[in-house]
Amino acid sequence: MIKIKILGTSASIPTKNRNLPSIFLMYKGERLLFDCGEGTQKELMINNLRFMKINKIFITHWHADHFSGMLGLIQTMSLEGRKNPLYVFGPKNTSKFLNQLLGVGYFNRTFDIIVKELEDSSAIKEKDYTITAFEVKHNRIPALGYAFQENKRLKADMKKAEKFGLKTGPLIGKLKNGETIIFGSKTIKPKDIIESITGRKIVYTGDTQYSENTIKYSKNADILIHDSTFASHKENMDEIGHSTASDAAIVARKATVKKLVLTHISRRYQKEKEHEDPKKLEDEARQIFKNSVLAEDGMEFILK
Amino acid sequence: MIKIKILGTSASIPTKNRNLPSIFLMYKGERLLFDCGEGTQKELMINNLRFMKINKIFITHWHADHFSGMLGLIQTMSLEGRKNPLYVFGPKNTSKFLNQLLGVGYFNRTFDIIVKELEDSSAIKEKDYTITAFEVKHNRIPALGYAFQENKRLKADMKKAEKFGLKTGPLIGKLKNGETIIFGSKTIKPKDIIESITGRKIVYTGDTQYSENTIKYSKNADILIHDSTFASHKENMDEIGHSTASDAAIVARKATVKKLVLTHISRRYQKEKEHEDPKKLEDEARQIFKNSVLAEDGMEFILK
Numbered sequence: 001m002i003k004i005k006i007l008g009t010s011a012s013i014p015t016k017n018r019n020l021p022s023i024f025l026m027y028k029g030e031r032l033l034f035d036c037g038e039g040t041q042k043e044l045m046i047n048n049l050r051f052m053k054i055n056k057i058f059i060t061h062w063h064a065d066h067f068s069g070m071l072g073l074i075q076t077m078s079l080e081g082r083k084n085p086l087y088v089f090g091p092k093n094t095s096k097f098l099n100q101l102l103g104v105g106y107f108n109r110t111f112d113i114i115v116k117e118l119e120d121s122s123a124i125k126e127k128d129y130t131i132t133a134f135e136v137k138h139n140r141i142p143a144l145g146y147a148f149q150e151n152k153r154l155k156a157d158m159k160k161a162e163k164f165g166l167k168t169g170p171l172i173g174k175l176k177n178g179e180t181i182i183f184g185s186k187t188i189k190p191k192d193i194i195e196s197i198t199g200r201k202i203v204y205t206g207d208t209q210y211s212e213n214t215i216k217y218s219k220n221a222d223i224l225i226h227d228s229t230f231a232s233h234k235e236n237m238d239e240i241g242h243s244t245a246s247d248a249a250i251v252a253r254k255a256t257v258k259k260l261v262l263t264h265i266s267r268r269y270q271k272e273k274e275h276e277d278p279k280k281l282e283d284e285a286r287q288i289f290k291n292s293v294l295a296e297d298g299m300e301f302i303l304k
Numbered sequence: 305m306i307k308i309k310i311l312g313t314s315a316s317i318p319t320k321n322r323n324l325p326s327i328f329l330m331y332k333g334e335r336l337l338f339d340c341g342e343g344t345q346k347e348l349m350i351n352n353l354r355f356m357k358i359n360k361i362f363i364t365h366w367h368a369d370h371f372s373g374m375l376g377l378i379q380t381m382s383l384e385g386r387k388n389p390l391y392v393f394g395p396k397n398t399s400k401f402l403n404q405l406l407g408v409g410y411f412n413r414t415f416d417i418i419v420k421e422l423e424d425s426s427a428i429k430e431k432d433y434t435i436t437a438f439e440v441k442h443n444r445i446p447a448l449g450y451a452f453q454e455n456k457r458l459k460a461d462m463k464k465a466e467k468f469g470l471k472t473g474p475l476i477g478k479l480k481n482g483e484t485i486i487f488g489s490k491t492i493k494p495k496d497i498i499e500s501i502t503g504r505k506i507v508y509t510g511d512t513q514y515s516e517n518t519i520k521y522s523k524n525a526d527i528l529i530h531d532s533t534f535a536s537h538k539e540n541m542d543e544i545g546h547s548t549a550s551d552a553a554i555v556a557r558k559a560t561v562k563k564l565v566l567t568h569i570s571r572r573y574q575k576e577k578e579h580e581d582p583k584k585l586e587d588e589a590r591q592i593f594k595n596s597v598l599a600e601d602g603m604e605f606i607l608k
């Protein structure tokens with residue numbers, strides 16, 4: 001199971017209802033955080049997400065709304081006596097900026113932080129998944145998106161197994177391990193029953209204007225969480241460095257993803273009367289890519 | 305009128321219901337902030353406090369829970385196009401730490417920040433009030449409390465005025481300006497009607513263990529907002545650098561303040577079942593100083 005919890009969905013400035021960017025991902029007991037805007041530690045607490053167990057943080061870029069919760073979270077982990085190292089990944093200058101941030105004020109850290117700076121196509125390979133960084137286009141500063149790709153998994157085709165009279169159990173396990181088994185009078189090879197299926201894929205862009213590279217790295221993702229700061233309008237998005245809901249939807253369509261989640265919402269869009277209705281972002285995206293949803297703080301996605 | 309809004313009341317680590325320390329004070333249209341923990345900008349928005357008009361921030365000390373909202377607030381002010389300078393006051397090293405904090409990441413500031421480092425008895429004198437810094441005792445780091453003292457005000461004793469047949473109006477204004485007036489057949493001097501009354505006083509300690517200096521600077525305050533991290537227990541408060549509710553109440557009694565507000569509450573005290581009841585802090589203080597109240601986020605005090 002992969003659990004994704006969207007902790008913050010606002011662009012640059014928080015609103016009464018939207019915190020600054022952060023996305024929590026849990027997979028096989030491991031807890032990852034993508035971006036860590038101001039207020040993230042409180043959102044982790046409110047959502048009972050056991051923040052002490054987070055072991056990797058991925059920063060998309062060094063604009064304050066994406067990192068300003070780091071100092072508080074790391075200080076809290078120290079006050080709680082954390083000993084396990086924390087891995088922090090980010091673009092060029094992550095090491096310099098993080099050291100500078102953690103040097104402000106009086107503060108005793110109780111654990112090691114291991115920083116790794118990434119660039120386009122850098123891959124963090126773990127036993128069951130790979131996270132690949134990819135360059136996005138945002139105000140000419142170093143900025144990355146991240147693609148979480150679960151490894152291929154071996155799965156028994158139980159319809160085929162039943163033809164041999166086999167049921168779930170240790171023999172299926174042997175087949176998954178690549179062993180040929182003898183069952184009654186039959187010799188069964190792994191390829192007779194076991195198939196390799198594609199792992200699940202989740203992509204988060206951080207902040208970006210429309211980018212071909214995002215399409216490349218989002219190919220066939222189960223979920224694409226994309227910058228969607230504005231509805232379409234006349235301003236020059238190149239200068240702004242963000243995407244419209246349409247931009248995000250075009251990326252989703254070209255990358256043939258399964259679901260698009262629109263996030264990093266400008267405070268221009270709020271439910272209060274004096275603002276524009278945020279629903280228009282979702283409506284706009286759905287004209288181009290049907291399975292689009294507007295992110296809200298606390299929204300959860302489970303991939304079983 | 306003086307309006308005080310308590311924005312954050314938690315110690316070191318936020319909880320589901322308590323943000324990190326920050327206190328907003330409004331007086332004659334001027335807006336001041338004391339401490340600026342993570343999440344302060346969102347609390348300012350939630351409480352409709354027009355954060356763009358804040359012109360002075362007072363930091364008590366450089367522990368992250370007291371300053372970690374500064375970067376976000378200053379960035380937001382810039383994104384909103386602020387031009388007016390912002391004054392930041394704090395203890396020794398405030399200039400170094402603030403510069404370091406504001407240098408993290410990519411960030412264009414649109415206004416000047418004027419930093420002034422204070423020490424015990426440093427006074428910021430304004431037309432209608434003075435804010436005096438005073439040394440507190442907290443983990444051997446530079447740490448200040450702040451006393452806001454309204455200047456003495458001239459007030460007409462309207463009972464005396466009526467004896468002369470005078471009513472509210474421009475003649476009272478003249479008396480306040482020190483002029484002697486002739487009213488009918490009577491000569492009225494300012495001292496016949498005008499009296500000077502003591503201004504209102506609000507004191508905030510930031511983090512401190514029990515301190516005689518706090519008593520000295522809190523003398524006769526209308527409101528004393530005091531560190532009250534724990535209920536009384538056997539730990540050595542000297543080492544911890546914080547006050548118990550009893551410590552705070554003894555200070556309040558000795559300083560003969562009018563009201564004590566207990567803040568900087570340990571996460572040990574929460575309303576959820578698995579925690580200790582925060583009410584015990586208030587109960588403990590009231591045994592010693594009756595007019596004690598436990599601070600909650602969003603609590604407001606108006607001095608008319």
